[in-house]
Amino acid sequence: MSPFTILPILLPLIGGILMLMARPAGIQTQRILNLILVSLLVGVSLVSFNLASSDVQQVVLLGNWQAPFGIVIVLDRLSAMMLLLTSLLALAALWYAIRTDTDKQGQHFHVLFQMQLFGLNGAFMTGDVFNLFVFFEVLLLASYGLLLHGGGRLRTRAGLHYVVINLVGSTLFLFAVGTLYGILGTLNIADMAIAVKTVSPEDQGIVATAAVLLLVVFGIKAAMFPLYLWLPGAYAYTSAPVAALFAIMTKVGLYSIIRVHGTIFSEQAGDLAFVHVQWVLLLGLITLALAALGVLAARALRRQVAYLILASVATLMIAIGVNNELALTATFYYLIHSTLLGAAMFLVADVILKGRGTYADSLTKAIPIDRPIIVGSVFMVLAIALTGMPPLSGFFGKVMILNSALSHPWFAAILGVVLVAGLLMIVAVCRSGSLMFYSVKKDKSEQSTPLNKSAFVAVIMLMLVSPLMVIFAKPLNEMSSQIAAQLYDQQAYIDAVLTTLPHGENGK
Amino acid sequence: MEWLIASVIAVMTGCGVYLTLRARTFPVVLGLTMLAYAVNVFLFAMGRLQVGFPAVIDPAAAGYTDPLPQALVLTAIVIAFGMTAFLIVLALKARSELGNDHVDGLHRSDDERKAKRHNNKTDSERSAS
Numbered sequence A: 001m002s003p004f005t006i007l008p009i010l011l012p013l014i015g016g017i018l019m020l021m022a023r024p025a026g027i028q029t030q031r032i033l034n035l036i037l038v039s040l041l042v043g044v045s046l047v048s049f050n051l052a053s054s055d056v057q058q059v060v061l062l063g064n065w066q067a068p069f070g071i072v073i074v075l076d077r078l079s080a081m082m083l084l085l086t087s088l089l090a091l092a093a094l095w096y097a098i099r100t101d102t103d104k105q106g107q108h109f110h111v112l113f114q115m116q117l118f119g120l121n122g123a124f125m126t127g128d129v130f131n132l133f134v135f136f137e138v139l140l141l142a143s144y145g146l147l148l149h150g151g152g153r154l155r156t157r158a159g160l161h162y163v164v165i166n167l168v169g170s171t172l173f174l175f176a177v178g179t180l181y182g183i184l185g186t187l188n189i190a191d192m193a194i195a196v197k198t199v200s201p202e203d204q205g206i207v208a209t210a211a212v213l214l215l216v217v218f219g220i221k222a223a224m225f226p227l228y229l230w231l232p233g234a235y236a237y238t239s240a241p242v243a244a245l246f247a248i249m250t251k252v253g254l255y256s257i258i259r260v261h262g263t264i265f266s267e268q269a270g271d272l273a274f275v276h277v278q279w280v281l282l283l284g285l286i287t288l289a290l291a292a293l294g295v296l297a298a299r300a301l302r303r304q305v306a307y308l309i310l311a312s313v314a315t316l317m318i319a320i321g322v323n324n325e326l327a328l329t330a331t332f333y334y335l336i337h338s339t340l341l342g343a344a345m346f347l348v349a350d351v352i353l354k355g356r357g358t359y360a361d362s363l364t365k366a367i368p369i370d371r372p373i374i375v376g377s378v379f380m381v382l383a384i385a386l387t388g389m390p391p392l393s394g395f396f397g398k399v400m401i402l403n404s405a406l407s408h409p410w411f412a413a414i415l416g417v418v419l420v421a422g423l424l425m426i427v428a429v430c431r432s433g434s435l436m437f438y439s440v441k442k443d444k445s446e447q448s449t450p451l452n453k454s455a456f457v458a459v460i461m462l463m464l465v466s467p468l469m470v471i472f473a474k475p476l477n478e479m480s481s482q483i484a485a486q487l488y489d490q491q492a493y494i495d496a497v498l499t500t501l502p503h504g505e506n507g508k
Numbered sequence B: 001m002e003w004l005i006a007s008v009i010a011v012m013t014g015c016g017v018y019l020t021l022r023a024r025t026f027p028v029v030l031g032l033t034m035l036a037y038a039v040n041v042f043l044f045a046m047g048r049l050q051v052g053f054p055a056v057i058d059p060a061a062a063g064y065t066d067p068l069p070q071a072l073v074l075t076a077i078v079i080a081f082g083m084t085a086f087l088i089v090l091a092l093k094a095r096s097e098l099g100n101d102h103v104d105g106l107h108r109s110d111d112e113r114k115a116k117r118h119n120n121k122t123d124s125e126r127s128a129s
Helices: A003-021 A027-052 A077-099 A109-125 A129-147 A153-184 A189-198 A201-222 A230-237 A240-264 A267-272 A277-297 A301-322 A325-355 A372-387 A393-404 A411-437 A453-471 A473-488 A490-499 B002-020 B025-045 B067-098 B110-128
Strands: A058-061 A072-075
Touching (some): A003 A072, A027 A072, A077 A325, A077 A473, A129 A153, A129 A240, A153 B025, A189 A490, A201 A240, A230 A301, A240 A325, A277 A411, A301 A325, A301 A372, A301 A411, A372 A393, A393 A473, A473 A490
Antiparallel strands (some): A058 A072
């Protein structure tokens, strides 16, 4: 155990406070300070990643109380990967926000940005279900602020829906947590995994209900059918850097399913083993089919991108639902791809939107944008990656997921839905691309806005992730399989959490 | 007493769900508040109902109640309080920006009108050519 472990949570918290204090010094100071802090966070996440790769879970006992009695912070391979992913995404989103002056549209952008990272990192590292609830609230409250940042009617309306559905979700979370505590008598994830084995048969129904209720809550976060209706509106109408940062928000839901359900309702849970798995697979398939139709039906580019994100999340749900070690390996590979490339797509949609003047991002014939070749190429690369066409990372991720599902009884359904959805998305994205870059009209009365080159750097950096993920597919795949192997060894997690002794008692 | 507590939670949850499904923002806020109350009582009851026992172990007392749900309820109350305050402000903002208090803001916004105008323009061009 190293005291360094908790730094990824503490740094953004202190950063948020610093941002608030730096406000009188002006926006320029805040920007520089925030860039430094997020860069530091990338460094800290890298060190955490290194710490976690020793195959031993790093456990911090808050308040020096031993595990089931106090709250624990756990850093394992999965948490470390999520931390690194979050900080890299945050850096790109922040750069874009600063270069396009998004942070000037309202107050406290930088404070909320740091608080968002605080909530995200906390959710990725906590080992306690109630603490997970608290960090969910932190990240949600920050996300409400970021989502509404800049104002505007459509944004306010989408924000209201987002806030209300998440408040309902929080209430359900508390009901589920209360039920689990009432039966299992503990809220520590590792301790719950032990307690669930000895649940009496008449209580099993209640625990299963609570498990599915918890799945509903995580399903709201992950935008699982039928709880995804908030996503297209919220993502389409918020500012681009915020939408890009929110690409990680749906993954918080997926992470929670993997962590909480995967640990508590693992194969060692007796009769309650894998109560959630079939639901995740079935709902993932439905979500993917509907998301593909949404991509096809969207009448504005940002909404189309939001549905593309939904499709990638649904693909991840299917991978989790397939439920074997190979599928989990594929999940992590695809998760990295979908987060970073989805964020890039939101940013490029914003570039196109800004370039087309009053035509915005509506899928109609409009004036040509500035530098159509470079923007169009980036759009094409991202479209290929996100729809899962060879030779980019989306294709490899999908092949890995389908490969892991080969022996699954539902293989035909999985194959059918994934391939047909992919085809529909390709058709829709091709149409948008040709409409925006080829089928333009010569309208002398309107001039396209010049391309914001320094902001575009963030898009290119994120786009380069896709070819890099192909080139370094082998090490990435090894890393993913190590994460999956560690997650499948639940006993090691339980032992690591419960046998960590407080300071001053094991030293001598 | 179990019966009483259970029916109180049920009634509050029922009212909360009903109000949350209303079309105006104010009943929705009230509904979410009711749901928060219901879940607070529910969490409290999950520590089992004990009458007249302290929450801290006291050698003089015959027993003790589970202190953990009480700590959870405290946290939940604070969070629900903050969220309700935020939601009220947001509802007021929506009321002033959308011009009405319907949750879907029935007024068509400027942005949508603009997009529609473009659609119409391109449609008429297409039919002309």
